[in-house]
Amino acid sequence: MCNRAEDQFAPHARQDLERLFGDIFTWPEPRERINxxxxxxxxxxxxxxxxxxxxxxxxxxxxxxxxxLKRLTTTNARVETLSEKPTFRGAFLEGRRCIVPLSAFFEPDAARTPKRGERKRWHRVHRPDHRPLLAAGLWEVTVTPDGPLESVTVVTREPVPDLDVHDRMLALLLSQDLDAWLRGTPQEALEAAMTSWPSGLLVQTTA
Structure with a gap:
């Protein structure tokens, strides 16, 4: 599962996002590692x-x-069970869907178990043209003693055939499928998240 990401957007990637969504961004300091x-x-x-x-x-x-939720991992949500899992069902069925823009995400090396004392090896997955990745997400709001807390999860799917570092990948969307995920029926949103991203658009390097 993806539990590490990056938002180091190149200038043309920021322009892509502004063309898609408008002048809505206050760009944060770029981060090489988001946990x-x-x-x-x-x-x-x-x-x-x-x-x-x-x-x-x-x-x-x-x-x-x-x-x-200490014993649950809610950073990722499997697209196949969004309608079933109580943690994510409400956000998905009631339309609290979002897009998570990233410059890259990281997957651990599933084929290699680190030896004692060794660090886990990660693969950085990104577009070779450095355009932004647009991942399907869900958001929620819950009331805490300190006020409302808004949170997000990133949806995952089976990987495309040419991405072989892990058995899951982010549910990435092409721009033509953004509306289906954000405004479509649950079935339209599921189809977009499961099928939008084709092979051949990602590269992976050892981080």
Missing amino acids: PTDPLLAVRVQDDGYAAVPLRWGLIPPGKTSED
């Missing part, structure tokens, strides 16, 4: 346009706290 519980930039529907907001990475459903 669970860090803020993750998400784009969601607002009125007739979009809003770009930083959300806690690791979805917390209403009525729950981060303490309740």
Whole structure:
């Protein structure tokens, strides 16, 4: 599963995002490594346009706290079970869907188990033209003693055939399928998340 990401957008990648969603971005300091519980930039529907907001990475459903979820990983949500898992079902079926723009994501080397004392080896997955990756996401809001807390998870799917570092990958979307994910019926959104991304658009390097 993807629990490490990057938002080091090249200037032309920022321009791509502004062309797609409008002048809605306050660009954060670029980060080489984004970890669970860090803020993750998400784009969601607002009125007739979009809003770009930083959300806690690791979805917390209403009525729950981060303490309740200590034994669960909510940074990723499997697309095949979005309609079934109580943690994600409400956000998915009620349309709290978003787009998570990234410059790259990282997957651990599934074929190699680190020896004692060795660090896990990661593969950086990105577009060779450095255009932004647009991942399907879900967002939620829950009430805490400190006020409302908004959080996000990134949807995953089976990998495309030419991405062989892990048995899952982010559910990436082509621009033509953004509306189906954000505004479509649950079935339209599922189809977009499962099938939008083709082979041949990603490269992987050892991080």
